[in-house]
Structure formats: C-alpha cells, structure tokens
Amino acid sequence: MPSPIFLFVVSLPLLFRLVPMVVPEAYLEPYAWWDAKTLNDGQVGWRNMGWWETTDNFSLAAEALAGKLLDFADARPGGNVLDIAHGAGESLALHLSTQPPPVNLHALTSLASETRQSKDLVASRFPDTTTQIEWFTCSATYRTGRDIDHPLNPMRGFLGEKKRAWSDEGEDDEGDDTEEFEDEDVASAGPLRYDLVYVLDAIYHFKPSVSYFLAQVLPTLQPGTGVLAYTDILPPPKINNVLGHLVLPPLLSVPARNLMSRPKSLDEYKALLERIGYEGVEVQDWSDGVWKGFASNLSRRGGLWRLVAWLVSVAERNGWKFIAVRGRRPADTGAGSLVGE
Incomplete structure (x- = not known):
C-alpha cells in the first residue's frame, strides 16, 4: 500500500487545480498577504524586483526600476495615463x-486595500494636485459584460455610466469620495484615450494571457502617439509540462498560458506585438540589472527570503528573462487581434 506521503505528493497537482475553484479569487492574490513596506525602509511601499546597477537598497532599486520604465516609455508628458497594478501607489506618485x-491619471488595482492605501498616499503627498484621478478596483483585463466601468472597455462612456473623478478631501471609502459629472456632454464623451498605459512588474499575472491583454490595450491608446510600456518575465523556451501547467501557475499566481504559450525569443516577442497591431515595438533584456541584485538583497535578509533568493537565482540560471517592452498605436488602427487565443 502506498505511503501517505507518497499519496500526498502525487495528489498535489490535483489539489493545485481544485483550490482556485473553491477559494475566492481575492484570497489567492499573493499581494493581498504581503505588506508593501516589508522589504522597504518603512517610509515607502514599493513592491517590484528593482533595478540594482547603482544601489543595494531595496527601496531605491525599486524606485529606479519604476523610473527606468517611465523613461523607456518616452510617452508624451502631461497627457492621459493609465497605471495598471499600481500596488500601494508609489508609481502613481512617480x-x-x-x-x-498628467492631466488625467487612471489607477487600477485588483485589491481594494491597495486602492485605499494609494488614495491616502496621493492625498498626503499631493494635496494640491490638479490632475484628475480616477480609481478602478477590478481585474487588469476587461471581462465582457462584467466590468462595464473598466478603463479598457471599448464602450466605456457610451453606456450611460457616470464619469467619476476622485475628490482629494481625505474621505475614506465608506464616504462619498467621488465626484459625479451629470453634464451629458462630459458623461457621454466616450472612453478616454491614453498617452501612456504603464504596467510595472505585473503583466505576467494577467488572465487569461498576456497577449489577450495586449490586444485589449491597443484600441484605448491615442492613435499615432499612445504608448504601452511594461516589464515582463519571459520563461525559457522549454518548461516541464507538469511544472508549467499544474505546479507553477498556482504557486506563482500566473496563468498557465503565460508560462507555456509564450514567445521563444525577444525577436518573437517583438513580432507578437507587431501582429497584434503595435508599431515602433522595442523589447529589451534587463535581466542583468535585476536578477542578481534582487537575489542578493533577499539573501541578506535570511529566513524564507533566502529560499526566495535561491529560487530567483535558479530561474536566472535556467534562462528566465526580465524584459522591458514598449509599443505604440499606429495613427489608424482598429481593435487588437487576439493573437494565439
């Protein structure tokens, strides 16, 4: 008769598949259980892997990565910005x-706690901002028929919903913290077109897949000038099927398609965006400035962080890449094509 330990081990893949079916999605969010200030100096709440070329301080490295991505985007300043997966709000402050x-700043996160933290951060650091800020607590990808007020909904603004902008009076979420515009011309003006959609160290979590999300973003950009800029983690060309389909997705909170159905090289990655409809596509490998410094910082913290550091080092040795991607909407384009879906 097989031992209990053996039965437990062989049943793990099935358990990993069943858990998401019975546990509410909010409880499976890894960032719901990770205080943004854990790795920081207590004053800021960055939560990304950092850019370590000139520092060994986590907060400074994380801020450097955020700034590097913003510079890489090279978007028109003073326009309309959508920041997806902004965490505790540090990138919004950036x-x-x-x-x-920005004239308009739209902030989207899947966690209500992060929306609250970000509102507090903006209110304390930018009490007199003239930027119109709109808050969204929902999935990164627009789900047809479910997220009518989603910023990536191509019909947003045409369906009679009221336009919302945050009022920086310091109210909490239980109060009336939105200003509603009743003017018909404003409320029915259609969806805002973005000069920049910015996604820092998060896109690999997005369901159902990265390519699906990329296609949704394209028609929301300003024709001819609107830019999507993000960082991504590109797996090696070959991953064990059991790991890629059953083990890693629940452990990393990553859809299997974002592990198993990815471009095999940076050139293939660029071609993917071009097929979807982006132009001026640039893909850069930033692995050397991220993996080693991130692993070294975690290792010095000891405990379970040392295990995480070891896993990061293993990923680097096995060909996982940390990349930055930029693409622009052409002057005349329709909706993106759901490549590979």
Whole structure:
C-alpha cells in the first residue's frame, strides 16, 4: 500500500487545480498577504524586483526600476495615463511628480486595500494636485459584460455610466469620495484615450494571457502617439509540462498560458506585438540589472527570503528573462487581434 506521503505528493497537482475553484479569487492574490513596506525602509511601499546597477537598497532599486520604465516609455508628458497594478501607489506618485504631470491619471488595482492605501498616499503627498484621478478596483483585463466601468472597455462612456473623478478631501471609502459629472456632454464623451498605459512588474499575472491583454490595450491608446510600456518575465523556451501547467501557475499566481504559450525569443516577442497591431515595438533584456541584485538583497535578509533568493537565482540560471517592452498605436488602427487565443 502506498505511503501517505507518497499519496500526498502525487495528489498535489490535483489539489493545485481544485483550490482556485473553491477559494475566492481575492484570497489567492499573493499581494493581498504581503505588506508593501516589508522589504522597504518603512517610509515607502514599493513592491517590484528593482533595478540594482547603482544601489543595494531595496527601496531605491525599486524606485529606479519604476523610473527606468517611465523613461523607456518616452510617452508624451502631461497627457492621459493609465497605471495598471499600481500596488500601494508609489508609481502613481512617480507619475504625479513628472513635469508637467498628467492631466488625467487612471489607477487600477485588483485589491481594494491597495486602492485605499494609494488614495491616502496621493492625498498626503499631493494635496494640491490638479490632475484628475480616477480609481478602478477590478481585474487588469476587461471581462465582457462584467466590468462595464473598466478603463479598457471599448464602450466605456457610451453606456450611460457616470464619469467619476476622485475628490482629494481625505474621505475614506465608506464616504462619498467621488465626484459625479451629470453634464451629458462630459458623461457621454466616450472612453478616454491614453498617452501612456504603464504596467510595472505585473503583466505576467494577467488572465487569461498576456497577449489577450495586449490586444485589449491597443484600441484605448491615442492613435499615432499612445504608448504601452511594461516589464515582463519571459520563461525559457522549454518548461516541464507538469511544472508549467499544474505546479507553477498556482504557486506563482500566473496563468498557465503565460508560462507555456509564450514567445521563444525577444525577436518573437517583438513580432507578437507587431501582429497584434503595435508599431515602433522595442523589447529589451534587463535581466542583468535585476536578477542578481534582487537575489542578493533577499539573501541578506535570511529566513524564507533566502529560499526566495535561491529560487530567483535558479530561474536566472535556467534562462528566465526580465524584459522591458514598449509599443505604440499606429495613427489608424482598429481593435487588437487576439493573437494565439
């Protein structure tokens, strides 16, 4: 008769598949259980892998990566910005610190706790901002028929919903913290077109797949000038099927398609965006400035962080890449094509 340990081990893949079916999605969010200030100095709440070329301090490295991606985007300043997966709000502060700051800043996260933290951060650091800020607590990808007020909904603004903008009076979520525009011309003006859609160290979590999300973003960009800029983790060309389909997705909170159905090289990655409809596509490998410094910082913390550091080092040795990607919407384009879906 097989031992209990053996039965437990062989049943793990099935358990990993069943858990998401019975546990509410909010409880499976890894960032719901990770205080944004854990790795920081207590003053800021960055939560990304960092850019380590000139520092060994986590907060400074994380801020450097955020700034490097913003510079890489090279988007028109003072326009309309959508920041997806903004965490505790530090990247929002980065946008508001630019000169000129955005006219409109849309902030999306899947966690209500992060929306609250970000509102508090913006209110404390930018009490007199003139930027119109709109908050969204929902999935990164627009789900047809479910997220009518989603910023990536191509019909948003045409369906009679009221336009919302955050009022920086310091109210909490239980109060009336939105200003509603009743003017018909404003409310029915259609969806806002973005000069920049910015996604820092998060896109690999997005369901159902990265390519699906990329296609959704394209028609929301300003024709001819709107830019999507993000960082991604590109797996090696070959991953064990059991790991890629059953083990890693629940452990990393990553859809299997974002592990198993990915471009095999940077050139293939660029071609993917071009097939979807982006132009001026640029894909850069930033692995050397991320993996080693991130692993070294975690290792010095000891405990379970040392195990995470070891896993990061193993990923680097096995060909996982940390990349930055930029693409622009052409002057005349329709909706993106759901390549590979």
